[in-house]
Amino acid sequence: MKLFENLIGKVKPHFEEGGKLENYYYGFEALETFLFVPGHPSQGTHIKDGIDLKRTMFTVVVAMIPALLFGMWNVGHQHFVAMGEFAAMGEGFMDKILFGSVTVLPIVIVAYGVGLGIEFVFAMIRRHPVNEGFLVSGMLIPLIMPPTIPLWMVALATAFAVIIGKEAFGGTGMNILNVALIARVFVFFAYPTYMSGDAVWVAGDPSLFVDGFSGATPLGVAYLGGAQALADVSFLHYDLTSLIIGTVPGSIGETSVIAIGIGALILLITGIASWRVMASVVVGALTAGFLFSLGGISFFEGVPAYAHLVMGSMMFATVFMATDPVTSAHTATGKLIYGFLIGIFGMVIRALNPAYPEGWMLAILLMNVFAPTIDHFVVQSNIKRRLSRAL
Amino acid sequence: MIKLSRGFDIKLLGKPSPEHLNVTQPRLFALKPADVVGIGPIPKVLVELGSRTLAGEPLFYDKGDPRIKFSSPVSGEVSEIRRGAKRAITEIIISADREQEFHTFDRLDPSSCSRDEVVGLLLESGAWGLLKQRPFNTLADPDSTPRDIFISCFDTAPLAPDYNVLIEGKEDAFQHGLTVLGKLTSGDVHLGLGPHSADVFQNADGVKTTSFSGPHPAGNVGVQIHHVAPINKGDVVWTIKPQDVAIIGKLFRDGILDTERTVALTGSETNQTGYFKTRIGASVDTLLSDQLKHENVRCISGNPLTGTQIQKDGFLGLYDDQITVIESGNKPEFLGWLVPSYKRPSLSRTFLSFLRPDKEYHVNTNNHGEERAFVMTNQYERVVPMDLFPQHLIKSILYSDFEQMEGLGIYEVVEEDLALCEFVCTSKQPVQQILRAGLDLVRLEG
Numbered sequence: 001m002k003l004f005e006n007l008i009g010k011v012k013p014h015f016e017e018g019g020k021l022e023n024y025y026y027g028f029e030a031l032e033t034f035l036f037v038p039g040h041p042s043q044g045t046h047i048k049d050g051i052d053l054k055r056t057m058f059t060v061v062v063a064m065i066p067a068l069l070f071g072m073w074n075v076g077h078q079h080f081v082a083m084g085e086f087a088a089m090g091e092g093f094m095d096k097i098l099f100g101s102v103t104v105l106p107i108v109i110v111a112y113g114v115g116l117g118i119e120f121v122f123a124m125i126r127r128h129p130v131n132e133g134f135l136v137s138g139m140l141i142p143l144i145m146p147p148t149i150p151l152w153m154v155a156l157a158t159a160f161a162v163i164i165g166k167e168a169f170g171g172t173g174m175n176i177l178n179v180a181l182i183a184r185v186f187v188f189f190a191y192p193t194y195m196s197g198d199a200v201w202v203a204g205d206p207s208l209f210v211d212g213f214s215g216a217t218p219l220g221v222a223y224l225g226g227a228q229a230l231a232d233v234s235f236l237h238y239d240l241t242s243l244i245i246g247t248v249p250g251s252i253g254e255t256s257v258i259a260i261g262i263g264a265l266i267l268l269i270t271g272i273a274s275w276r277v278m279a280s281v282v283v284g285a286l287t288a289g290f291l292f293s294l295g296g297i298s299f300f301e302g303v304p305a306y307a308h309l310v311m312g313s314m315m316f317a318t319v320f321m322a323t324d325p326v327t328s329a330h331t332a333t334g335k336l337i338y339g340f341l342i343g344i345f346g347m348v349i350r351a352l353n354p355a356y357p358e359g360w361m362l363a364i365l366l367m368n369v370f371a372p373t374i375d376h377f378v379v380q381s382n383i384k385r386r387l388s389r390a391l
Numbered sequence: 392m393i394k395l396s397r398g399f400d401i402k403l404l405g406k407p408s409p410e411h412l413n414v415t416q417p418r419l420f421a422l423k424p425a426d427v428v429g430i431g432p433i434p435k436v437l438v439e440l441g442s443r444t445l446a447g448e449p450l451f452y453d454k455g456d457p458r459i460k461f462s463s464p465v466s467g468e469v470s471e472i473r474r475g476a477k478r479a480i481t482e483i484i485i486s487a488d489r490e491q492e493f494h495t496f497d498r499l500d501p502s503s504c505s506r507d508e509v510v511g512l513l514l515e516s517g518a519w520g521l522l523k524q525r526p527f528n529t530l531a532d533p534d535s536t537p538r539d540i541f542i543s544c545f546d547t548a549p550l551a552p553d554y555n556v557l558i559e560g561k562e563d564a565f566q567h568g569l570t571v572l573g574k575l576t577s578g579d580v581h582l583g584l585g586p587h588s589a590d591v592f593q594n595a596d597g598v599k600t601t602s603f604s605g606p607h608p609a610g611n612v613g614v615q616i617h618h619v620a621p622i623n624k625g626d627v628v629w630t631i632k633p634q635d636v637a638i639i640g641k642l643f644r645d646g647i648l649d650t651e652r653t654v655a656l657t658g659s660e661t662n663q664t665g666y667f668k669t670r671i672g673a674s675v676d677t678l679l680s681d682q683l684k685h686e687n688v689r690c691i692s693g694n695p696l697t698g699t700q701i702q703k704d705g706f707l708g709l710y711d712d713q714i715t716v717i718e719s720g721n722k723p724e725f726l727g728w729l730v731p732s733y734k735r736p737s738l739s740r741t742f743l744s745f746l747r748p749d750k751e752y753h754v755n756t757n758n759h760g761e762e763r764a765f766v767m768t769n770q771y772e773r774v775v776p777m778d779l780f781p782q783h784l785i786k787s788i789l790y791s792d793f794e795q796m797e798g799l800g801i802y803e804v805v806e807e808d809l810a811l812c813e814f815v816c817t818s819k820q821p822v823q824q825i826l827r828a829g830l831d832l833v834r835l836e837g
Contacts, residue, residue: 004725033761037727040758041720044823045813046695047401047549050735050742052760054728056767056817059741129761173764173818270741274769330768331780379783383798386779390623 004035026123030130057135059272063263064139064320068108070259071252072100075147078202078249079103084210089247103147103203104252110151111183112138114158122167133172133179133326134162140180140320143253144313144361147203149187149194157183177368178327181361188361201249217249219312219350219358243310254316257309264319273323276335281318284343285309292351300351308347317346317360327368331378338374342367393618395605395776399811401549401736403695404751405659405717409556412656412665417674419706420465421482422450426699426709427520429529429834431455432479438469447494447516447648450483458533462517464650464671466492482706485672493647501571501643509574513639516648520709521635525616525628526802527834537629539578539620544592544633545585545603547610548694548807552655552713554633555589556666559653561637562591568640573597576629583615592633605776613808617777622802634712654707658695658716659753660688669707675714676704683716689756691715696810697823720757728760735759738774738815763818771822774811779803781812785822788829793836796829805830 014021015028032038034054042048076096077089086092115134123130141158165182166175188195199206202215242248246256254260267273289305300308308314322328322342329338342363349359424434430453437449437460444450444467449460463485470486499512510533513519522531531537545554558565572580580598593600601619603609612630622628631639634652641649650671657664661682675690683703691698692708695715699708707714724730734744736752744750771781779800787795806823813822 036723039721039723042756042758044821046756047754048759049815050737050759051739051817053763173766271739325768
């Protein structure tokens with residue numbers, strides 16, 4: 001600790017005004033404040049809450065770690081199941097973790113490397129401190145990608161999301177759309193074959209997979225054949241238990257309801273994420289899910305509403321995406337409306353759209369756009385109440 | 392009883408113990424024009440260096456309104472007139488006599504005299520400066536008649552003094568002062584009572600009382616006004632603190648401006664905490680010289696949220712009844728954002744200490760992070776028990792939208808009401824400073 005302090009003290013003058021590295025000051029500052037919360041005295045109120053943006057973002061990253069760890073194991077698990085080996089959950093743990101790490105960690109490293117690199121460059125050019133927002137985006141992006149995604153595509157999508165989705169608007173706190181979802185939607189529309197279909201959810205060489213293996217996700221199965229189809233493929237272990245545990249194909253971090261649930265608990269206990277958004281998304285999805293389970297309306301006839309909660313990216317999107325404080329509605333009432341509509345629209349896209357069975361990404365981006373409108377009406381009603389009082 | 396649920400009690404070490412401290416009275420007293428919102432930085436000074444003054448004789452007046460005089464809190468000799476940046480007068484310092492002599496005013500019976508006479512005596516004596524006006528928290532305007540006058544009889548701020556102790560021995564003067572205030576308003580004098588308010592507040596005559604309970608800022612007069620009779624556009628209400636009501640009461644009853652004030656010494660960095668009697672503007676040097684545990688401290692006139700930083704030989708503010716000393720937070724904290732063991736109060740539950748809600752924290756003045764753009768939302772709303780959107784209000788000030796500021800309720804808040812927002816802000820935004828800029832903008836140009 002003293003060592004760091006001395007080191008910083010030694011190199012700092014070079015980065016300060018007049019030093020030869022002064023253009024890189026904010027890059028240096030980011031690293032310095034990472035090591036030491038500065039001894040800046042508080043102005044205004046003489047005491048301040050212990051929390052800052054670094055701690056907030058770090059808490060969200062911690063909340064995602066269960067999903068990441070489970071995702072790494074599950075990538076390996078799906079791989080070996082496809083090859084006909086270690087089909088039971090308990091078998092080949094080390095092999096699965098090893099395979100999963102080799103597949104997933106490069107994606108994480110590329111996402112962080114590219115994103116933070118861009119953030120540092122922008123901060124130094126525009127002379128402002130590096131904002132901590134990307135700590136979360138950099139972890140979210142890998143978790144919502146299929147395990148087969150090429151690394152260059154991760155890099156390209158991350159760069160697009162950070163530059164167009166965030167920096168163009170003025171950086172963290174100013175963006176309108178969820179940064180991680182922009183990365184995903186970029187890949188989804190630019191390279192659709194890498195992001196949808198049955199072939200992308202299991203990593204490994206398909207020629208080694210057992211004959212007749214289908215990498216279809218439970219959602220894809222239910223989408224094509226309704227509840228009956230889910231029952232028919234029970235040999236794939238796509239039952240409720242496996243959906244909750246998460247031993248099914250899917251994006252890296254989205255499959256395990258339990259792992260995501262642990263994250264949700266961390267976010268709710270610490271008070272970092274809004275319970276209003278989470279709860280209202282679930283209510284919205286259940287409402288729509290119930291309607292769609294009735295006959296003749298959608299592809300999901302007979303699939304019970306609660307099953308929608310555990311399929312696809314519903315839980316992940318609810319816990320980590322919809323709750324983004326910057327892009328969600330800002331008012332308490334607004335958050336309820338915003339979440340509820342995400343639930344409804346997510347299910348509408350999932351159940352009624354003939355082209356694509358998953359809707360959360362698009363539903364959340366859509367509601368990101370409308371969140372300021374929702375807030376506008378909530379705030380206006382407050383203003384009207386105040387003005388009418390004066391009469 | 393109005394129960395407020397939103398807000399946050401910051402529990403700190405160094406709450407004032409109920410004992411009375413034996414302190415040496417300071418020799419120096421000072422008035423600081425900057426304590427008064429809305430007067431110019433260079434008021435007209437009426438005394439010369441070395442001249443003698445009695446307690447209650449005018450020291451200066453604001454050039455904007457020569458009727459409003461500010462009087463010496465003590466009798467003695469004008470020993471220094473300090474100036475700061477741009478020649479602004481920062482302190483007019485009086486070296487006090489051992490035995491106080493008072494300028495005598497004609498006594499007035501508030502029940503039989505006219506409103507003009509009441510205003511006249513308040514202006515002449517310099518006691519007028521104790522009345523504040525909302526919106527904007529400026530000095531009360533002698534030409535306006537307030538809709539109501541509000542007095543909060545308890546304080547919920549961190550380390551706040553117990554008003555029951557502050558008013559001890561001044562009960563009669565307080566009641567007398569309430570009668571005087573009743574003459575000034577066309578409406579009512581409202582007392583905001585806390586859960587443990589003393590009889591002198593509970594049974595006050597000629598006033599309307601409302602009880603409040605809940606976490607800070609339930610004791611803020613602005614919050615109480617909002618729930619009793621909110622300030623609409625065009626409304627003017629006045630506010631004053633209980634001890635100052637007693638000063639006014641004594642002025643009318645005895646014909647002297649007796650600025651005696653019971654003050655709480657609080658904070659974790661003093662050897663003792665408790666209450667002591669002194670006068671407005673007292674220097675804290677004699678008090679702190681034998682009370683400080685160490686030198687690396689910040690001294691505050693007022694509470695840790697809204698008080699003014701003063702030097703170790705600085706002066707008690709005009710409206711303050713509390714001196715707080717807390718540790719200076721000027722040391723970097725290694726991985727402070729990560730380490731779970733740093734013990735700091737927090738609205739969030741990202742520190743394990745949230746499991747011990749009654750723990751009192753040993754705080755310092757570190758900023759605990761750097762300023763960032765707004766990221767978290769609905770955080771300010773959790774600590775403001777009023778029907779308004781603080782974050783939207785602050786943003787409307789940042790983009791100078793008058794209509795929006797008005798609609799979002801800028802008339803109803805002053806800095807102290809949003810001080811908790813600044814405390815809890817993850818992005819470390821200077822909320823009080825922004826709000827003051829907005830209030831001044833609306834006041835001067837709106």
